[in-house]
Amino acid sequence: MVLGLVALLALLNTHLISKRHEIRRVREELISRTIQHELVRQQSFTDPLTEIYNRHSLEDVAGRFISHARRLKKPLTLMLIDVDRFKEVNTRFGHLTGDVVLADTAALLKNSVRGSDAVFRYGGDEFLVILADTSSADADNVVERIRSSLLEWNRAGHLAGLELSLSIGVSEWSDGKTLDELLDSADRHMYTAKADRKVGKAKSIGV
CATH class of the missing domain: 3.30.70.270 (Reverse transcriptase/Diguanylate cyclase domain)
Incomplete structure (x- = not known):
């Protein structure tokens, strides 16, 4: 009984860690896309020669x-x-x-x-x-x-x-x-x- 509960808790912990990693990955991907979008927007508004x-x-x-x-x-x-x-x-x-x-x-x-x-x-x-x-x-x-x-x-x-x-x-x-x-x-x-x-x-x- 105790061993089964420990195993279940270990499984839940592994699942939570995996979820946290997935959330972190998604968040980093969203941040990266936002930065890239802003860079593209700035480039479309900027003259490449003079940088104004x-x-x-x-x-x-x-x-x-x-x-x-x-x-x-x-x-x-x-x-x-x-x-x-x-x-x-x-x-x-x-x-x-x-x-x-x-x-x-x-x-x-x-x-x-x-x-x-x-x-x-x-x-x-x-x-x-x-x-x-x-x-x-x-x-x-x-x-x-x-x-x-x-x-x-x-x-x-x-x-x-x-x-x-x-x-x-x-x-x-x-x-x-x-x-x-x-x-x-x-x-x-x-x-x-x-x-x-x-x-x-x-x-x-x-x-």
Whole structure:
């Protein structure tokens, strides 16, 4: 009788241990799948060259920024940035150097903003920055940080005989303005800045 009970308890213990191992295995598999899913999601939202947000992610990320600004009645500013004479960079120095310029520009922009802001590769040689809780007037401080960092980059002589410059268009969100309207406004200001640079004006930002 006693031996039978001991055997039964041993069998139950073995069963419980087996179940615990099975539960642990299932839990680890679920965690692994969740991590892989998140990595895939992040990769789909990330530009592989510059390691910043890609254009595909813009609607989702910008939507969250706009919702935050609307809910808390906070300012929000968008900056559209174009690398001037990028075709000339590719022609004179090659596409590998062009890739380095794009990656360095992305890093420069990220280092010029806060962790609460967002930086995107918007097109081939265009970048976009969303500045949370920031008016267009306050965005001037960000522009100055970008200019200062770009000056240091040029002083390092990365492009022999050619200084890199950026044209920047700024647009401030107001309640009721759509993302497309915000982008159109920033785009117009950016091309105004580019035109000003071509005619020798010291202006690189339009507000």
